Amino acid sequence: MExxxxxxxxxxKLKEQFSRNSGEKPNGNNKGGPGGDPRRRFNIYWIYxxxxxxxxxxQLLHSVGSDQKQINFDDFTAMIERGDVNKVKIINExxxxxxxxxxxxxxGLEEYKGLKDNPMGPGVDGPHFSFEMPYEAYKxxxxxxxxxxxxxxxxxxxxxxxxxxxxxxxxxxxxIPFILLIGIWIFIMRRMSGGGGGPGAQxxxxxxxxxxxxxxxxxxxxxxxxxxxxxxxxxEVQEIVSFLKDPDRYTSLGGKIPKGALLVGxxxxxxxxxxxxxxxxxxVPFFSLSGSDFVEMFVGVGASRxxxxxxxxxxxxxxxxxxxxxxxxxxxxxxxxxSGGNDERENTLNQLLTEMDGFGTNEHxxxxxATNRADILDKALLRAGRFDRQIFVDLPELNERKEIFKVxxxxxxxxxxxxxxxxxxQTPGFSGADIANxxxxxxxxxxxxxxxxxxQQDFLDAVDRIIGGLEKKSKIxxxxxxxxxxxxxxxxxxxxxxxxxxxxxxxVTIVPRGRSLGAAxxxxxxxxxxNTDQILDEMCAxxxxxxxxxxxxxKISTGALSDLEKVTKQARAMVTIYGLNAKLGNITYYDSxxxxxxxxxxxYSERTAQIIDEEISKIIENxxxxxxxxxxxxxxxxxxxxxxLLEKEVIFKENLEEIFGKRRWKSRDEVLxxxxxxxxxxxxxxxxxxxxxxxxxLPA
Numbered sequence: 001m002e003x004x005x006x007x008x009x010x011x012x013k014l015k016e017q018f019s020r021n022s023g024e025k026p027n028g029n030n031k032g033g034p035g036g037d038p039r040r041r042f043n044i045y046w047i048y049x050x051x052x053x054x055x056x057x058x059q060l061l062h063s064v065g066s067d068q069k070q071i072n073f074d075d076f077t078a079m080i081e082r083g084d085v086n087k088v089k090i091i092n093e094x095x096x097x098x099x100x101x102x103x104x105x106x107x108g109l110e111e112y113k114g115l116k117d118n119p120m121g122p123g124v125d126g127p128h129f130s131f132e133m134p135y136e137a138y139k140x141x142x143x144x145x146x147x148x149x150x151x152x153x154x155x156x157x158x159x160x161x162x163x164x165x166x167x168x169x170x171x172x173x174x175x176i177p178f179i180l181l182i183g184i185w186i187f188i189m190r191r192m193s194g195g196g197g198g199p200g201a202q203x204x205x206x207x208x209x210x211x212x213x214x215x216x217x218x219x220x221x222x223x224x225x226x227x228x229x230x231x232x233x234x235x236e237v238q239e240i241v242s243f244l245k246d247p248d249r250y251t252s253l254g255g256k257i258p259k260g261a262l263l264v265g266x267x268x269x270x271x272x273x274x275x276x277x278x279x280x281x282x283x284v285p286f287f288s289l290s291g292s293d294f295v296e297m298f299v300g301v302g303a304s305r306x307x308x309x310x311x312x313x314x315x316x317x318x319x320x321x322x323x324x325x326x327x328x329x330x331x332x333x334x335x336x337x338x339s340g341g342n343d344e345r346e347n348t349l350n351q352l353l354t355e356m357d358g359f360g361t362n363e364h365x366x367x368x369x370a371t372n373r374a375d376i377l378d379k380a381l382l383r384a385g386r387f388d389r390q391i392f393v394d395l396p397e398l399n400e401r402k403e404i405f406k407v408x409x410x411x412x413x414x415x416x417x418x419x420x421x422x423x424x425x426q427t428p429g430f431s432g433a434d435i436a437n438x439x440x441x442x443x444x445x446x447x448x449x450x451x452x453x454x455x456q457q458d459f460l461d462a463v464d465r466i467i468g469g470l471e472k473k474s475k476i477x478x479x480x481x482x483x484x485x486x487x488x489x490x491x492x493x494x495x496x497x498x499x500x501x502x503x504x505x506x507x508v509t510i511v512p513r514g515r516s517l518g519a520a521x522x523x524x525x526x527x528x529x530x531n532t533d534q535i536l537d538e539m540c541a542x543x544x545x546x547x548x549x550x551x552x553x554x555k556i557s558t559g560a561l562s563d564l565e566k567v568t569k570q571a572r573a574m575v576t577i578y579g580l581n582a583k584l585g586n587i588t589y590y591d592s593x594x595x596x597x598x599x600x601x602x603x604y605s606e607r608t609a610q611i612i613d614e615e616i617s618k619i620i621e622n623x624x625x626x627x628x629x630x631x632x633x634x635x636x637x638x639x640x641x642x643x644x645l646l647e648k649e650v651i652f653k654e655n656l657e658e659i660f661g662k663r664r665w666k667s668r669d670e671v672l673x674x675x676x677x678x679x680x681x682x683x684x685x686x687x688x689x690x691x692x693x694x695x696x697x698l699p700a
Contacts, residue, residue, distance in 0.1 A: 097127035229400030260367035265393030268433030291328030302348030318364035415455035468513035491548025501537035
């Protein structure tokens with residue numbers, strides 16, 4: 001046992017000695033930068049110091065011999081008047097050197113003291129003083145001086161000329177620009193390569209991968225337990241992790257481990273969160289980087305970084321590579337034919353395709369990628385053998401939003417009556433990131449009001465804030481404008497209440513929010529399919545505001561811009577995309593491959609384009625006339641609702657029930673609830689009021 005301990009101790013000392021000699025850290029991090037061998041850094045700093053001392057020495061050598069006292073032209077002419085100047089020498093036609101007479105040096109004048117006997121000074125021979133002045137200026141000034149002093153005309157001093165070559169100064173002036181350029185270049189190279197190692201090593205590190213490695217030594221706290229909802233996507237990703245943990249379980253049956261999985265979905269749905277959970281769950285090396293990390297200003301660097309990334313992954317296989325926002329390098333090739341030349345992004349993509357499925361491909365390296373723009377990716381990247389699985393991460397549905405709310409509500413201090421089910425129903429179409437934002441905004445609103453806990457109203461205010469913007473009660477609106485806004489919003493609410501397929505109303509407000517002067521808030525039904533009647537009812541409800549303005553005031557305003565934009569898009573989609581128009585028939589002009597980007601050419605003739613415009617206009621005008629008929633038949637109730645809105649500024653569903661009575665049609669959520677919970681319908685008290693039955697859907 002003692003011999004084994006001695007052997008281990010000797011082996012450890014040998015490793016430390018080798019690390020010191022090679023400049024490596026004991027853990028294998030061979031960097032000369034921060035965290036590397038301090039002696040390497042010390043040597044580099046000495047090199048910098050020597051270069052600086054060399055430059056200083058050149059400057060000092062240049063300054064040797066330039067120790068004359070500096071004077072001005074007036075001092076010089078005063079010396080001439082006293083007769084103290086022996087001779088004048090002009091160096092390079094710009095530096096005037098003054099030599100004094102011996103009598104002047106012996107005169108004892110204060111300004112001449114120390115010039116004669118100073119061993120470090122000019123001595124008796126001089127020069128004793130100097131000043132800078134171009135020769136032409138010196139000549140003119142001296143001519144003027146002698147004109148003013150005719151008594152000195154016979155004592156004129158003729159200057160001597162001398163050319164002196166400034167070897168040190170010239171050399172320094174040539175060297176400094178090159179030294180500065182080299183220094184800036186070394187600095188840029190070190191910054192681009194992360195700052196580690198010496199300057200020479202860093203130049204060659206530019207093609208190295210920038211992937212961040214997560215392995216058993218890295219503490220990643222996010223696991224699949226932190227990912228709420230996304231059950232289908234989680235199942236697919238968990239299976240990939242199990243492939244790497246226990247490959248024999250699948251390969252024993254003849255199966256092959258998938259090469260890659262592509263996470264596709266709208267922004268904020270949790271694609272990157274899933275990848276973080278994989279890094280936390282997998283017990284294999286996990287390389288994480290963004291698609292933009294491959295993009296560089298130098299040609300060939302992107303492809304070099306791809307090669308280096310897969311080389312590291314293969315050395316540590318089994319392993320996982322995660323490329324976020326892969327559309328940065330994975331765009332379809334050949335789309336931009338006008339650019340010409342060498343496309344660095346395409347070279348990077350070609351190298352990625354080769355590494356994922358080429359002749360030299362090794363197994364046990366799985367590539368995960370995420371994007372919200374799968375339609376622009378190259379088809380070669382999406383084929384089986386590279387990304388075998390495409391996992392669609394969609395916006396969460398009702399039950400998934402409940403789970404997401406539970407995760408984000410856990411760290412918050414909540415009031416007792418906060419219901420995650422209610423909040424999930426109030427946020428259709430919200431992504432996971434939006435729900436996290438709602439919870440954070442609710443906490444900020446509660447803190448702004450000095451509350452001790454966050455109640456349900458704070459969450460509703462947060463939803464309003466995110467969807468509609470900040471309330472602007474200070475916006476100046478005249479009484480006439482306020483009446484128009486109130487009748488406009490009342491028109492929306494009335495038509496949507498009277499139509500079967502319009503979205504259920506939540507509240508109506510005429511308080512300005514963001515850029516809107518008023519708003520009617522609805523709870524969109526989460527449909528999987530939409531038919532023609534549903535689209536037409538939604539269009540009719542959207543046009544109810546403008547129809548109300550025309551019925552009540554006999555004129556229309558510009559306040560319906562967003563409504564017109566919405567119905568025009570819906571009508572165009574009916575005609576050109578979904579094939580819901582009888583005149584054009586079962587035909588679509590939508591191109592899912594190119595994202596419906598028609599460019600300069602359209603997939604139909606001019607005659608068809610005219611028919612499309614006519615049909616769109618016909619659909620919109622029919623729904624506008626339909627909205628006017630509904631409002632004309634219920635004009636008294638419309639006016640009553642608008643006056644109530646002017647009085648309260650915000651009204652809810654219960655206020656509409658008081659005026660119009662209970663809505664005749666059940667919402668989709670109510671129908672689904674009855675289908676999934678029939679026992680609640682059977683046990684329901686028949687004498688219970690309908691207002692109490694729907695009060696849970698109302699804000700506090």
